[in-house]
Amino acid sequence: MARAARELRIIGLQTLPEVRQGDDLASLILEAAQREETGILSGDVVVVTQKVLSKAEGRIVDLAEVAPSPFALEIATRMEKDPRLVEVVFRESRRVVRMDQRLLVMETHHGYVCANAGVDHSNIPGDDMVSLLPLDPDGSAERIRRAFQERTGAETAVIISDTFGRPWREGTTEVAIGVAGMAPVESYIGLTDTAGHLLRTTAIAVADELASAAGLVMEKVSRVPVAIVRGFPFTPGAAGARSMVRPAERDLFR
């Protein structure tokens, strides 16, 4: 288990260029970090938004080329949505969690539960263009982590973040959909608290807390798609963000 830091810094990178398909994202991040005299150091957690990763990986779809199925047409008409968008949402999903009030809450092929299966229109040039979630965000995080290691020697953790809503609460927060180099959940099971009680069930989703912390320096309307959390003593690990998906048999909110 990692020790708590007295102080963390969260640094938003301001000078990343517009990312295009095929770009080497790790290099662009390293160049921006050097340009901004921050660098990427051992112990850093580098948080990268899904949107910029999806752009680099070409996970962009032109709705003009999508033919909606009869079911997508039916749902879209009833929900007053673009049937081509609904078709893409269905293709990215393995299960409908809720379909009501103009909202499609879907379970993605990775197992993540979110609105529209992560299909999103914002910050994508072109009126008919939407972005999809990366195919394998854990694998993408690991590739970026290894690139940092190979090019600078820095032992980092990398998180791919996305903006999810939550039941019962207003507003969205950033969560981790890809994790490399660190344990996404810190377990306190078996440790005792300050009163000497055994902590039996406490597990903290530190990867989600790191994504949310990074979210504080990322603005939806500006180009801050990468942030560095410096000073968090993460526990090395390779479980990936997919290990944060609660198994169906222990999920009360399927």
Place this chain on the structure above:
Amino acid sequence: MARAARELRIIGLQTLPEVRQGDDLASLILEAAQREETGILSGDVVVVTQKVLSKAEGRIVDLAEVAPSPFALEIATRMEKDPRLVEVVFRESRRVVRMDQRLLVMETHHGYVCANAGVDHSNIPGDDMVSLLPLDPDGSAERIRRAFQERTGAETAVIISDTFGRPWREGTTEVAIGVAGMAPVESYIGLTDTAGHLLRTTAIAVADELASAAGLVMEKVSRVPVAIVRGFPFTPGAAGARSMVRPAERDLFR
């Protein structure tokens, strides 16, 4: 709408003494911040855990003095729980959201949905002692904020945080259950993104992201119940954390 900061600092206070009923929490925080040469400055967001606030406000119950109702006894037997604990959980609740797999997911009188209605055993001295959520976390946050303002002149925001689970994902994160001095949700409605698209529905739960960021320097097993987030350009506001409770008519997960 607030501007994004290039850099934030998150500072965990290490020297807060053990808090007891009737203690002036604002004074203890100010003294610790001065002792640690951090201070409380204008623009700071001060995040205080529910546990330490509940102690100061005497929101502690001795289970030895609780007589469980027949229904609490029935449920406790079936779920293999302490019937006195179940009784306290029921008293703190206005609705059962899920009751399954040894979990009681409740809606509190404030409207928050969480396990055991926030009734918690950890970090409380005495085997039969449990803590309850504060009666009015927004009001408590406002009292602390005003005390900082009166004693130092600093214009701060104050967040009361608690550790909540989430559907579909493993692990807990810190969320805001009390907020004073700032807008808990930042709305981007009507603004345009980098691609020139109107952002129609984006609202970010910055108070929850701030609570999660503070959680990174707070350890369950040690005494770091207060953290300062320095450098976040919050939007002044008085809506309180209760404004983050999604109204029933727009909630797909009642």
